[in-house]
Each structure stands twice: as C-alpha cells, then as structure tokens.
Amino acid sequence: MTTHIETDQRPTGSSGTRTSERPAPRIDTLRIRNLTKTFGGVTALQEFALDVRGGEFISLLGPSGCGKTTALNCLAGLLEPDSGDIEVDGDHIVRTPPERRRFGMVFQNYALFPHLTVERNIAFGLEMQRIPKAERDERVDQILNLVHLGEHREKYPAQLSGGQQQRIAIARAVVTEPRIMLMDEPLSNLDAKLRLEMRTEIRRLHHALGLTTIYVTHDQEEALSLSDRVVLMELGNIRQVGTPRDVYQEPASAYAASFLGCRNLLPVRVASLDGTSVTAESASGMSLTGSLRGELTPGDNAIAAIRPENINLLQQGNNAPNTTIGEVQAVEFLGQGTELSISCELGDNIIVRTNEDTWQYGDRLVLQLPGDRFFIFPAESEEG
Amino acid sequence: MARKMHGSSTETRTTLNRPGFRINRSAWLNLLMIVPAVLLVLGLFIYPLAYGLRLSLDPQTGGGILANYEHFFTDERERATIWNTVRLALPATLINLLVAIPLAYRMRRVVRGRRLITGLFVIPMTLGTVLIAQGMLSFFGPAGWFNKTLEFLRITDDPIRLIYNRTGVIISLTIAEFPVVFLILLGFASGIDPNLERAAQMLGASGWQRFRRIILPLMVPGIATAFALSFVMTFAVFPTAVMLGQPAGSTRVIAFAAWQAAYERFDYSAASAIAIIMASIEICVLAVVFGLRSRLYHGPASAGKG
Numbered sequence: 001m002t003t004h005i006e007t008d009q010r011p012t013g014s015s016g017t018r019t020s021e022r023p024a025p026r027i028d029t030l031r032i033r034n035l036t037k038t039f040g041g042v043t044a045l046q047e048f049a050l051d052v053r054g055g056e057f058i059s060l061l062g063p064s065g066c067g068k069t070t071a072l073n074c075l076a077g078l079l080e081p082d083s084g085d086i087e088v089d090g091d092h093i094v095r096t097p098p099e100r101r102r103f104g105m106v107f108q109n110y111a112l113f114p115h116l117t118v119e120r121n122i123a124f125g126l127e128m129q130r131i132p133k134a135e136r137d138e139r140v141d142q143i144l145n146l147v148h149l150g151e152h153r154e155k156y157p158a159q160l161s162g163g164q165q166q167r168i169a170i171a172r173a174v175v176t177e178p179r180i181m182l183m184d185e186p187l188s189n190l191d192a193k194l195r196l197e198m199r200t201e202i203r204r205l206h207h208a209l210g211l212t213t214i215y216v217t218h219d220q221e222e223a224l225s226l227s228d229r230v231v232l233m234e235l236g237n238i239r240q241v242g243t244p245r246d247v248y249q250e251p252a253s254a255y256a257a258s259f260l261g262c263r264n265l266l267p268v269r270v271a272s273l274d275g276t277s278v279t280a281e282s283a284s285g286m287s288l289t290g291s292l293r294g295e296l297t298p299g300d301n302a303i304a305a306i307r308p309e310n311i312n313l314l315q316q317g318n319n320a321p322n323t324t325i326g327e328v329q330a331v332e333f334l335g336q337g338t339e340l341s342i343s344c345e346l347g348d349n350i351i352v353r354t355n356e357d358t359w360q361y362g363d364r365l366v367l368q369l370p371g372d373r374f375f376i377f378p379a380e381s382e383e384g
Numbered sequence: 385m386a387r388k389m390h391g392s393s394t395e396t397r398t399t400l401n402r403p404g405f406r407i408n409r410s411a412w413l414n415l416l417m418i419v420p421a422v423l424l425v426l427g428l429f430i431y432p433l434a435y436g437l438r439l440s441l442d443p444q445t446g447g448g449i450l451a452n453y454e455h456f457f458t459d460e461r462e463r464a465t466i467w468n469t470v471r472l473a474l475p476a477t478l479i480n481l482l483v484a485i486p487l488a489y490r491m492r493r494v495v496r497g498r499r500l501i502t503g504l505f506v507i508p509m510t511l512g513t514v515l516i517a518q519g520m521l522s523f524f525g526p527a528g529w530f531n532k533t534l535e536f537l538r539i540t541d542d543p544i545r546l547i548y549n550r551t552g553v554i555i556s557l558t559i560a561e562f563p564v565v566f567l568i569l570l571g572f573a574s575g576i577d578p579n580l581e582r583a584a585q586m587l588g589a590s591g592w593q594r595f596r597r598i599i600l601p602l603m604v605p606g607i608a609t610a611f612a613l614s615f616v617m618t619f620a621v622f623p624t625a626v627m628l629g630q631p632a633g634s635t636r637v638i639a640f641a642a643w644q645a646a647y648e649r650f651d652y653s654a655a656s657a658i659a660i661i662m663a664s665i666e667i668c669v670l671a672v673v674f675g676l677r678s679r680l681y682h683g684p685a686s687a688g689k690g
Contacts (some may be wrong), residue, residue, distance in 0.1 A: 078582055098585045105586040111579035115601045115681035124597075125587035158683055176587060 023210035025054030027179050028089050030212065035074050035084035037067075044070040046236040048084070057206050057213045059223035062233035062259070068216045069184060070236075075214060076182050077101050088179060099128075104178030108185045110169040112157035118144075118168055119153040125176035143175040146205070163194045167201070174209055181206070181213040187222065199225060220260055224248060232256050253294070254303040254377040262305035263351045268376065270300045278376045280304060284345045288322055290374035301379040308339060308353035310373035314366040322369040326350065328359055342367065433663070440657035452657030462658075465638040466665065472550065472625065472635065473618035476557035480565040480614055481607060488569035489599055493578065502570070509563040516556050517627040521547055524555075552628040553635050557618045564617070565610040572606025573599070576685040602685045608677035615673075616666045638662050 030052040037045040045067040052058055060068035073079040075086060077098035086094045093101055113121050119140055126136045144150045147167040157165055166186060173181060186202070187195045203226055206213050217223050223230045224244040232240040232247060240252040251257035258265055268280035268288065276292045280302055290304055314323065326344030338357045342350045344367060352367065359365070443451040456462045491498055508516065524530050524546040531543040546552050576599060584594045622639040629635025638658060646655035 076582075076586060078585070098582075099588050099590055101586075102588070103586060105583065107579045107583060109577070109579060111577065111583040113580060113584070113598060114683055114685065124584070124589075128588035128593065156683070172583075172587070182586075 022055075022207055025210045025212050026177065027054040027212055029053060029087075030180060031085075031087040032075070033085040033087070035071065035081045035086070037070050037074060037079060037081045043236050045074065045081070048074075048236075048238060050231060050238070050241070052212065052214070054212050055210060057203070057211075057215065057226055057228045059215045059217055059227040059230050060233060061217055061220060061223040061230050063218055065235075066233040067236035068218075068233050071233075072182050072184055072214060072216045075180070076103055076105055102176070102178055103180045103182055104173030104176060105182045106166075106169050106173050106184065106186045108188055110157070110165045110189075112165055112169055112172070114157055116156075117153065118149065118155055118157070118160070121157065121168060122172045122175050125172065129176065139175055143171045146208070147171045147201075162190050163198060166190065166198060170202070170205060174205060174211065179212070181211045183213065183215045185216055185218070187217075188219075195222075202226065224260075232259060234259075251293075251305075251375070254305055254380055257305040257375060257377065262307050262375070264306045264308065264311070264347075266304045266346055267379070268302050268304045270296050270298050270302050270376070272298055277371065278302075280376055282346055286324060286345050288369065288374070289371045290322075290369070290376040291372055293375045294378045296376065296378055303377045303379050305375045305377060306369055306373060308351040309337075310370060311350070311352045312368040312370060313352060313354055313356070313359075314368050316364060316366055320368055322371060322374065323366050326365060326367050328361055328363045328365065331359055331361060333357060436656040436659055439653050440660050442653055444651050444653040452654045453661070455654065456657060456661060461636075462641055465636055465641045466661075468635060469619055469621065469637040469639075472553050472557060472621055472629075472637065473615050476554050476561060476618050477565075477611055477614040479554070479558050480562050481569075481611060484562065484566040484569050484610070485600075485603065485607065488566060488573040489595065489603075491570060492573035492576065502567075505566050506563040508559050511560075513556065513560050513621075513624050514627070516559055517624045520552060520556055520628060524552065547628050548630060550629060550634050553621065553625050556624045556628055557621060560624070561614045561618055565614050568610040568613065569603065569606050572603050572609075572685070576602050580685075601681055604680050605677060605682045608673050612670050612673045615669055619662070619666055619669075638665075 032048060032050045032052075035045055035048040036043070048067070048071050050058070060071055062068050070079060074081045074084075077093075077096060081094065084094065085092060113124065116124065122140045122143060123136050126139060131139070140153075141150070144153055147170065149164060149167055149171070152160060152164065152168075157168065160168065166189075170186070183202070187198055190198060199222060202213075202215075205211065206226075215223075215226060224247075227244055229241060230244055230247045231238055234255055240247055240256045242250070247256065248260055251260050251262065254265060266282060268282050271279045271281050271287065273279075273292065273296065277289060278292045278296060279287060279289050281287055282304075288304060296302055314320070316325070324345045326342040328340050329343050329349070330341040332339040332341075337353055337355050338359065340352045340354065340359055342352055342365070344350055346367075350367065440452050441449040443449070445451070447454070491501065511519075522528050524544075526543040530546070531540075534540045534544065546555060580598055580602075581594050584598050589597065620639055621637055622643065625631060625635040625637045625640060631640055639662065642655045642658040642662065645651050645658060
C-alpha cells in the first residue's frame with residue numbers, strides 16, 4: 001500500500017509520538033450537535049452533527065444548495081441556527097456573536113478592506129484585540145513573510161492579483177491566531193494553475209500554524225487532496241464522513257459514488273445475492289455481477305456504479321463475465337490518458353479512461369466491468 | 385484587476401483596428417457627435433456666465449470696472465448676506481448628513497418595506513420649496529397643529545416660534561434637500577460589499593467599530609458628493625428665505641440681495657456682480673470638498689476581482 005501523506009499530519013493527541021515540529025492546535029475538540037437551519041420553510045441544514053479534533057482539516061463537500069455554506073455560516077455565527085449546539089472545548093458558543101468567537105474566516109471573494117493597505121488589512125484583527133503596536137508590527141511582519149508578500153505591504157488590495165489577494169485574506173485571518181479557521185470556497189475565483197498553488201499553500205499553512213480548519217468546497221479533488229476527513233453533504237444532510245481514501249474507495253451511497261468520480265451510473269434490478277456479490281440485470285436484460293454496497297434483496301431496484309478508470313478494454317471475441325461489446329463515440333485526449341465515450345448495451349455514454357491512445361471514433365471494442373470495482377447500491381429513495 | 389486588463393486590451397484593439405488614414409475621419413465623426421452638447425453648454429451656461437461677468441464689470445452707477453464688487457464687499461449689509469446664507473446652508477446640509485448617513489447604512493441591505501420607506505423619504509423632492517413653506521406656515525403657526533398639540537399636552541404655554549426666523553428656513557431647507565442627500569448616500573452604502581462587514585466582524589470588530597472603521601470610510605466619497613450637492617443647492621436658497629424667514633434681517637440671503645438689486649433698484653449690473661460672487665463661492669466650496677475627497681480613499685467599495 002502506498003503511504004498516505006495526510007496520516008503524517010494528523011494530530012496524534014497527548015500520547016503522540018510524532019516528532020513533527022507542528023505547533024499544538026489551539027483547541028482540543030469542536031463538537032457540533034444537530035444544527036438545523038431553515039429559510040422560509042426550506043430546510044437548508046438538517047441535524048448537522050460532527051466532532052472535530054483540534055488540528056484536523058475537514059472539508060464540507062457537496063454541490064451548491066447542499067447546505068455546506070449554511071453550516072459554515074452557522075459555525076461562524078453569521079447565521080443563527082434554529083436549533084442545535086456548538087461547543088469548543090466545553091464552551092457553548094452557539095449564541096456568541098461572531099466578533100467574540102475568535103474564529104478566522106476566508107471568503108470566496110476575499111473581502112479585503114479596499115481602503116486599507118495590505119499591512120493595515122492584516123493588522124485589523126490585531127487592532128480589534130488591542131494588541132500593542134510593537135507586537136502587532138512584529139506579527140504582521142511574520143505573517144507577511146510566511147505568505148511571501150512582504151514587499152507588497154504598502155499596496156492596496158486593488159493593486160494585487162487574485163492569488164495575492166487570497167494570500168492576504170488568509171494572512172489576515174490567521175494572524176489573529178483563531179481557534180478555528182473557516183474557509184468558504186477560497187479557491188473558486190482563481191484560475192486553474194493558481195488554484196493548485198494555493199491549495200498547496202493552504203495545506204502548508206494549516207500544518208505550519210497548527211490550525212483547525214473547516215473548508216467548504218464543491219470540488220472533490222480539492223476536498224480529497226486537502227482534508228484529513230471529508231464530509232459529503234446533500235440537501236442539507238450529511239451523507240458520508242470519512243478520510244479521503246475511505247470516501248473515495250468506499251462510497252456509502254450511489255450519490256456519494258457519483259459525486260466522487262463514479263461517472264457511470266446504471267439502473268439495475270437485483271436478481272440474486274451471494275454474500276457480498278450481487279447478480280443484477282440491466283435495463284436491457286444483461287446480467288452483471290458486482291459488489292454489494294448497502295442492503296438489498298432480490299427484486300430490488302438498484303444503481304450500479306463504476307469509475308471510468310476501472311473499466312477494462314479487451315480484445316474483441318472475449319467472452320469473460322461482465323463483458324459487453326461497444327463502439328467508440330468520442331475520444332478526448334487528456335494528456336495523462338484518454339477518455340472514451342462508448343455506446344454499448346448498457347448505455348449510450350459509458351465513460352472509460354485508458355492509457356492507450358490508439359482508439360479512434362467508430363472502433364469496436366469489448367468492455368469488462370471487474371466485479372470488485374463494480375458497486376451495486378440501493379436506488380436512492382426520496383428520503384432527502 | 386480584470387477591469388484594468390480589460391481596459392488596456394480594448395485600447396490596444398482600437399488602435400490596431402484603425403490604420404493611420406482612418407484616424408482622422410473617425411476623430412472628426414466623434415467631434416461632430418459632441419457638437420450638440422457643446423452648443424448646449426455654451427448657450428445655456430458659458431454664454432450667460434460670460435454675459436453676466438461682462439455686465440457686472442460695467443457698473444450702471446459709474447466708477448471703475450470693479451465698482452460693483454467694491455460696493456458689495458464694503459457695504460456691511462450686502463457683505464452680511466454671504467454669512468447669512470452660509471448660516472442657513474451649512475446647518476441644513478450637516479443635519480441632513482447626520483440623519484441620512486445612519487439611515488442609509490441601515491437601509492443598505494434589502495429590508496422589508498425598503499421601497500415604501502424610500503418612497504416616503506423622497507416625497508419632499510416632488511413638493512417644491514414653496515409648497516413646503518406654505519405647509520410649514522400653517523403647521524408651525526401660532527394656531528397650527530404643532531403649537532396646539534404642545535399647548536394641549538401642557539408642554540408649553542407660549543407658542544414656539546419656528547417660522548419667520550432662521551430656524552424655520554433651516555427646517556424647510558432640510559426637508560427639501562433630504563431626499564437628494566439620502567438617495568446619494570443610499571447608493572453608496574448599498575454598493576459596499578456586505579462581506580467586508582462580515583470579515584470585520586469575524587476579526588473581532590463590534591457594530592460601532594465596523595461602522596467607524598469600514599463603512600464610514602467607504603462612504604466618504606458619497607458623503608462628499610451629497611455635501612457638495614446639498615450645500616450648493618441650499619446656498620441658492622431664495623423663496624423659503626423670503627416666505628419663512630426675515631428677508632430684511634437674519635435671512636437676507638445672497639440670492640435675495642441679487643433679486644433686490646435687479647428688481648427693486650433695477651441695477652442689472654450690480655445684480656450680475658452679486659450672482660458672480662455667489663457662483664464663485666459655490667465653486668470654491670466644491671473645489672475644497674472634492675479636493676479633500678481625492679485625498680481620502682475613493683476607489684471601489686469592494687476589493688476582490690473587479
């Protein structure tokens with residue numbers, strides 16, 4: 001097994017044996033209990049509950065409208081939840097106004113104060129804390145060095161690029177030594193290259209400063225690469241919580257699978273069960289064998305899911321189980337590999353990712369769906 | 385950022401698309417397009433001003449070319465009109481700013497009934513100064529509702545005098561100019577990115593600190609504009625000063641002095657001189673206000689991608 005980078009950085013508690021120079025996190029635990037928030041009869045957040053250890057990096061992942069930003073704003077205190085509790089090291093703060101929570105927040109549009117220089121922007125939180133000028137200057141210096149923007153201290157936000165502005169926004173939040181860092185899609189306004197750079201930067205600062213971070217995003221790659229744990233949300237509810245590895249390899253539902261890269265979803269009907277192996281029938285009557293995920297009985301409607309990179313392409317004439325013949329409808333060269341859209345008995349648009357770049361439009365080929373990577377979930381009911 | 389880049393790319397494109405021989409033609413076309421506007425400004429503004437200036441330098445009563453101006457500044461009664469007018473225009477403008485700034489701040493976000501409230505605030509603008517003055521004469525008069533109510537509540541026995549004095553004129557100017565001041569400030573306040581306040585709040589700023597450190601500085605350009613507009617308009621006060629004030633005494637404003645020169649003494653030359661003095665004072669005030677404004681922050685009220 002490959003080593004998992006995040007494990008090195010996970011806090012190890014009081015009995016920690018790590019020799020990491022990472023400063024101790026400023027909190028031990030953040031407990032969120034049953035936060036509920038409705039807007040005019042629509043439930044934006046339902047019974048949101050999560051325990052966060054100090055030093056953890058948590059991502060709230062989901063499409064727009066899933067309640068992730070509502071959850072973050074309730075944590076910040078910018079929204080008042082209808083019910084529920086937030087507890088930081090035994091301190092119940094759900095009724096504490098934002099200005100007294102000592103949380104840091106980074107906004108999607110940076111929200112830098114346009115009339116203040118970079119230096120004054122960063123010093124703002126320290127001034128609010130009435131920190132003496134000498135110490136203030138020292139801490140502003142330190143943080144400017146940390147984000148490599150020392151030479152821009154006299155500039156105004158409008159004179160900086162998007163990436164620089166985002167760095168200042170992060171610096172402004174972390175300089176106050178917040179108990180918890182909240183980030184609301186901080187990278188979504190940046191271009192692709194900068195996004196990758198800033199992603200690394202955020203992870204670096206999180207580690208170097210011993211932060212406890214709650215990060216909202218709709219980008220699964222961001223969530224997987226940054227987080228210690230991912231919280232997958234849908235329609236105001238938590239659907240799955242786990243390490244990036246867990247949620248990626250063991251999605252708990254068809255929804256989780258689809259949001260985490262299982263782009264091929266097929267409606268099937270369960271024919272028979274044998275331990276964790278399921279035999280199901282596709283809409284076209286094809287018999288498929290896959291791995292059981294969740295509770296199913298024969299006759300149930302189910303959803304079969306497989307990632308584009310897990311489908312094998314074989315030579316024609318192969319008669320192995322779980323195979324079908326298809327025809328290439330589109331070829332997309334991606335640099336690292338090629339993506340094919342294939343029309344076959346299972347559907348018109350089955351996506352396959354392959355390292356061979358010899359396939360062309362109109363080619364006929366055999367698809368094989370390996371049973372251990374082919375998940376069969378219960379069909380989603382309308383519980384949401 | 386984006387705005388800047390966009391701007392420069394447009395410029396580049398324009399220059400690239402226009403080879404040398406076409407520049408002249410399109411430049412002429414552009415000049416032709418602004419001719420109506422130029423004529424309008426020349427005819428309605430520059431010409432009367434120049435005419436008035438020339439008239440004022442040709443005194444009807446004899447003397448040197450500056451005789452009218454000398455007279456205005458040496459005659460105690462004439463000179464006092466400047467101060468009389470300032471004492472009306474400045475308080476009315478400052479009261480409006482003091483009321484409108486917090487109000488615009490409150491109303492910057494969409495609150496329930498914002499349209500209705502805005503509508504109510506704007507009504508005075510549609511009334512005109514004469515109607516307001518008429519209304520105030522009856523409302524604040526000795527037998528008006530205001531004093532009747534005070535007497536009924538036993539708050540006072542003697543009617544409070546709010547008309548035929550400076551207070552009355554200031555009240556009517558305040559009412560008349562409030563909509564302009566409020567609407568300008570509301571525009572500026574609504575333009576402030578709400579996330580700026582949230583960011584300040586997360587950094588520990590209390591409500592007052594957020595207003596004082598973030599909102600107020602970002603509203604300064606609006607405050608300067610509203611001040612300038614309101615001051616200039618109230619500085620030209622005429623009907624209310626006559627109807628509600630003491631046109632022979634404390635509210636003998638500069639516009640009234642000009643009117644008297646023109647239509648009581650039929651000295652158009654002296655009247656023009658007074659009008660020129662009035663315009664000069666207004667221009668000086670505008671220069672000072674916008675000079676100060678440019679020294680403070682006057683960029684966009686939201687950073688981020690512009």
